[in-house]
Amino acid sequence: MSISRRIFLTRAARAAALAAVTASVPSLASAGAITGPSAEPTDGLAWDKAPCRFCGTGCGVMVGTKNGRVVAIQGDRDNPVNRGLLCVKGYHVGMALYGADRLTRPMLRKGGRLQPTSWDKAVDVVARAMMTDHDSFGIYGSGQWTITEGYTAMKMLKGGMGSNHLDPNARLCMASAVVGLVTSFGVDEPAGCYDDLDACDTVVCWGNNWAEMHPVLFSRFVDRRNKHEKITLIDISTRYTRSSEAADHYLEFVPHTDLAIANCICGQLLERGSWDKDFVASKVRFKANDGSDLSIDQYRDFLAAYTPDKVSKLSGLPVGQLEMLADVFGDPDRKVVSLWCMGVNQHTRGTWMNNLIYNVHLLSGKICKPGSTPFSLTGQPSACGTCREVGTLAHALPGGRVVKNAEHRQQTEDMWNTRPGAINATPGYHAVAMFRALASGDLKGVWVQVTNPAHSMPNLNETLANASDRFVVVSDVYPTATTAVADVVLPSAMWVEKNGVFGNSERRTQQWFKQVEPPGEARDDVWQMLAVAHRMYELGFEGMKARDGRFLLAIRDEEGREIETWRWEVFQRVNVDRVLFEEYRAFTTKKHKDIAPYQEYVKAHGLRWPVVQDDKGEWKETARRFVENEDPYVENGAGVDFYMAKAGDGKAIAWARPYEPPPESPDEEYPVWLCTGRVLEHWHTATMTRRVPVLNNAMPRSYVELNPDDATEMGVSSGDKVRIESRRGSVVLPAWVRGRSRPARGSVFVPFFEETRLINAVTLDEYCPMSKEPDYKKCAVRLEKVS
Amino acid sequence: MPVSGLVVSTKKGKAPAVAERLRALDRVQVTDLLRDSLVLVTETDSREADKALWSMLESVEDLVELSLIYHNFEDLGDGSDPGLCGEERA
Numbered sequence: 001m002s003i004s005r006r007i008f009l010t011r012a013a014r015a016a017a018l019a020a021v022t023a024s025v026p027s028l029a030s031a032g033a034i035t036g037p038s039a040e041p042t043d044g045l046a047w048d049k050a051p052c053r054f055c056g057t058g059c060g061v062m063v064g065t066k067n068g069r070v071v072a073i074q075g076d077r078d079n080p081v082n083r084g085l086l087c088v089k090g091y092h093v094g095m096a097l098y099g100a101d102r103l104t105r106p107m108l109r110k111g112g113r114l115q116p117t118s119w120d121k122a123v124d125v126v127a128r129a130m131m132t133d134h135d136s137f138g139i140y141g142s143g144q145w146t147i148t149e150g151y152t153a154m155k156m157l158k159g160g161m162g163s164n165h166l167d168p169n170a171r172l173c174m175a176s177a178v179v180g181l182v183t184s185f186g187v188d189e190p191a192g193c194y195d196d197l198d199a200c201d202t203v204v205c206w207g208n209n210w211a212e213m214h215p216v217l218f219s220r221f222v223d224r225r226n227k228h229e230k231i232t233l234i235d236i237s238t239r240y241t242r243s244s245e246a247a248d249h250y251l252e253f254v255p256h257t258d259l260a261i262a263n264c265i266c267g268q269l270l271e272r273g274s275w276d277k278d279f280v281a282s283k284v285r286f287k288a289n290d291g292s293d294l295s296i297d298q299y300r301d302f303l304a305a306y307t308p309d310k311v312s313k314l315s316g317l318p319v320g321q322l323e324m325l326a327d328v329f330g331d332p333d334r335k336v337v338s339l340w341c342m343g344v345n346q347h348t349r350g351t352w353m354n355n356l357i358y359n360v361h362l363l364s365g366k367i368c369k370p371g372s373t374p375f376s377l378t379g380q381p382s383a384c385g386t387c388r389e390v391g392t393l394a395h396a397l398p399g400g401r402v403v404k405n406a407e408h409r410q411q412t413e414d415m416w417n418t419r420p421g422a423i424n425a426t427p428g429y430h431a432v433a434m435f436r437a438l439a440s441g442d443l444k445g446v447w448v449q450v451t452n453p454a455h456s457m458p459n460l461n462e463t464l465a466n467a468s469d470r471f472v473v474v475s476d477v478y479p480t481a482t483t484a485v486a487d488v489v490l491p492s493a494m495w496v497e498k499n500g501v502f503g504n505s506e507r508r509t510q511q512w513f514k515q516v517e518p519p520g521e522a523r524d525d526v527w528q529m530l531a532v533a534h535r536m537y538e539l540g541f542e543g544m545k546a547r548d549g550r551f552l553l554a555i556r557d558e559e560g561r562e563i564e565t566w567r568w569e570v571f572q573r574v575n576v577d578r579v580l581f582e583e584y585r586a587f588t589t590k591k592h593k594d595i596a597p598y599q600e601y602v603k604a605h606g607l608r609w610p611v612v613q614d615d616k617g618e619w620k621e622t623a624r625r626f627v628e629n630e631d632p633y634v635e636n637g638a639g640v641d642f643y644m645a646k647a648g649d650g651k652a653i654a655w656a657r658p659y660e661p662p663p664e665s666p667d668e669e670y671p672v673w674l675c676t677g678r679v680l681e682h683w684h685t686a687t688m689t690r691r692v693p694v695l696n697n698a699m700p701r702s703y704v705e706l707n708p709d710d711a712t713e714m715g716v717s718s719g720d721k722v723r724i725e726s727r728r729g730s731v732v733l734p735a736w737v738r739g740r741s742r743p744a745r746g747s748v749f750v751p752f753f754e755e756t757r758l759i760n761a762v763t764l765d766e767y768c769p770m771s772k773e774p775d776y777k778k779c780a781v782r783l784e785k786v787s
Numbered sequence: 788m789p790v791s792g793l794v795v796s797t798k799k800g801k802a803p804a805v806a807e808r809l810r811a812l813d814r815v816q817v818t819d820l821l822r823d824s825l826v827l828v829t830e831t832d833s834r835e836a837d838k839a840l841w842s843m844l845e846s847v848e849d850l851v852e853l854s855l856i857y858h859n860f861e862d863l864g865d866g867s868d869p870g871l872c873g874e875e876r877a
Contacts, residue, residue, distance in 0.1 A: 006790070006830065009790040010816070010830065012790075012857060014792055014819070014828050015792070015857075017793055018792075018819055018826050021821060021826060
C-alpha cells in the first residue's frame, strides 16, 4: 500500500470515528478538523462560514484565511446539517482552490491552439457569436452554479436572447426526482428533512451508497447505532458497498427490477390490509399510467401482477426479503425513511421509480411525520437551489413557472421588464438533446459553465461528434476535457473567491461571502455573463434592452441609478449577489417556496424554505412541508395537506407504474451489466479533487471492479488489465477484486472520474422519457482480459 | 491491510488511563481523547491480525465498549491497488 494512500485512509478512519463520537458531543466537534486548524480566535486566522461546494448534503464549513489564502477548514458547529462534522472531501475543499494549473487568463483558440487574450477581446468574441446565433445558442450549466449565477444565465438567455436552450448537468442526476415529485405531489422538492434521520427507526436505502456518497448524513445513523438506539438499515442494491456492510439487511436485486419490488410492497400492503386506510382515504388518489383515475380496487388489480413469487423470480430477491419489506412498511408503529439518489434517478424509468417509492410511503402513511418520509438526496451543492428552484431547465422559468404557460411568460417578462413576447414559448433542448443538437449542427454554439460535459455526458463518442466544428465557450477553474474542445476559455472565480448562495437537498438556502481574491485574471461567472450581455447591448442587440431601452441586466442602486457592474472594477465593489438574490426572491412565492431577505441568510447557518415572517416579524423556516404547525401554508385542522396538488383537492397521487424491461440488458454478445458512479475521494469528473494531492494520491486512477467469482472464472486478478466494451465504445482499465465493494455476479462497477479512461465512451445515452435523465447505472458490456 | 477507525467508551473519568494503556499497543494510534471516550485508528497487515488486535483491545482495563466506525477492507497489500498497477496516466 502506498504511503499516501495509507495516510489518506488513516485520516478517513479518524474522521469517521470522530464524526460518530462528536455528533453526540457537539461541543467537541471541532476536534474533527483533520487538517489540524484551530478555530480559536487567537490562531491569527480570519474565519467565516460557507457551505461545502461538493455534494448536495450542504455541510457548513468554517473557512480560515490568512494573507489572502484559504489555509484551514473545519466543520461548522453551528450548522445543523453537519454539526461540525465533515467528510474527507469536505476537509480538503479549501485545497481545491490551489491546484498549480488554475486557469488565470482568458484564452482564444487561434490556429488550433488556445492562446491568452484580454477580457475585452474574449467578451467581445463571445457576445458577437451569441448575437449571431441567438436562438440556436445554448448555455449548459450546473448544480454547482450559485443561485444567482443560474438566475443570471436564465435571464440573459431566456429573457434576452429568446432561447430556451438552457439546461444544467443536474439533468444528469436529479431530473427524475423532480418529475417524480411534481407528478406525485404537484410540486418539486422533498417534504421531509435531515431531522427525520434522527427520529426514524428504519432507513431503507434504494440503490444508494450513503456511507461513501453522503458520509456526513450516514454519520447520523452511525451515531445513533453507537448510542444503542434501535435503528435498522435495509440496503436494497445491486452492489455490496460500505453502506451494505453497515446494513442489517442487504437485498441484492437484478438491475431495473426495483420497479417490480416497489409494486410488490404496495401489493402486499393492500393484500394484508396493513395499509393506512384513513390516510389513503383522505390524502391519496390513484391514477393509471395514462393519467386516468383509478379506484383502490382497480389499483389493487394492477398490483396483482406483482406477487412475491413473481417478483422474486424477476428481481432475484427471495420471497422472504420481499415480505420483510412489506412487514417494515406495514408496521404502523415503525418510522421509516427511504433514501435514494442516482441509483433510482439515473434510470430509464427514473420518474416511475420515484413515483413508486412515494406510493409505498403514501400507502403506508409513512410521510409527513417526524421520522417517516421518502427523501431523495441530491448529488450537487445547489442542484436544488439553482436548478430546481431558480429553474435553470430547458422548459422552466423562475420559481416553478414554465415557458409553455402564457401567464407564466407574461409574469416573468413583467418582472424582468423585457419586451412582451421576449420569452420563447417552446422548451429548449434538455442536456442530452442539447449535445445531440450540437453534434448535428442544429445548435450552433454553447457556453458551458461550472461543468465538464466532454467527460460526463453518456455515449461520448456520439455526444462529442463535431464539437470542434461548433462555437464552444467554457468558463471553468481548471483545464478539463471540455476546455480542450473550447474556442474560448474564461477563467472563473471559485467558491469563496466570490459571493454565493446554494440550496441543498433539504430545502436549506445557505449564503456566503467572498473571502479571498480569485487568482490572476479569474472573474466571477455572474460578471462574465453581465459583461457579455452588456457587450451585446452595446452592439445594439435588441434582446438586451429592457422596455425602457436600458440594459436588461442592469443592477441599480437604491435610487434607481444604473451601476456599471459589467465593469470588473465596479462589480468588485458591489454585492451584486445580494441585488440579484432579492430580485429572484420575488419569484419564489408562487409555489410557496418563499425565501427570506438576503440579510437573513447572512445571519443564519441556512434556512429551509418556505421561510415566512411570523406575527412578531421573525423569519421562520419550515422543517417539514405539508404538515400542520410546521408548514405555514397548511391551515389549522388540516393535519397533512398536499396543497400543491394539481386537482386542488390536497391529495397526492399514487401512480400505477408498471415494470418494464430496460432498453439494454446483457445478452450473449454483451453478457455483463455495467454500473458507473462516484468514489469517496473524487468529486464528479475530479477536476478539483485531482488537484488535492491527498485525494489524488489516495485514488489516482480508475478501475473496473469485478465480483470475485466472476474474476476467478475469467482468470483475472487485481491489477490485470480488462477491456470493457459495449456497442458504443470500449475502455481498458485495471481490475480490482475484493476492493471496497462487491458487484453482484455478472456485473461490474467503474467510477467515472478519470479523464484519460473515459467510461462514458461505453455508457448508454438512453434516458427516462419523462425526466430526460440518462441511465448511467446499467448497460450491457463484455469483458476481455488484456495481456 | 485493514485500516480502522474506532470509538472506545471508557468508565467515567478513565479515558486518560485507558488512552495510556492503548498507546502502549503496537499498531494503535490514539488520535483524540474526549470525555469518557477515545478515538483510535488501527493499521494491521491482515484481517486476521485485525481481529486479533480488536480482541486485545476489548480486554483493556476500564474499557466499556469498543465500536468500529470505519473499516477499510480493501485488498491492497498485494500490490493490487489501482494506484500501483505500474501504469502512468496518459
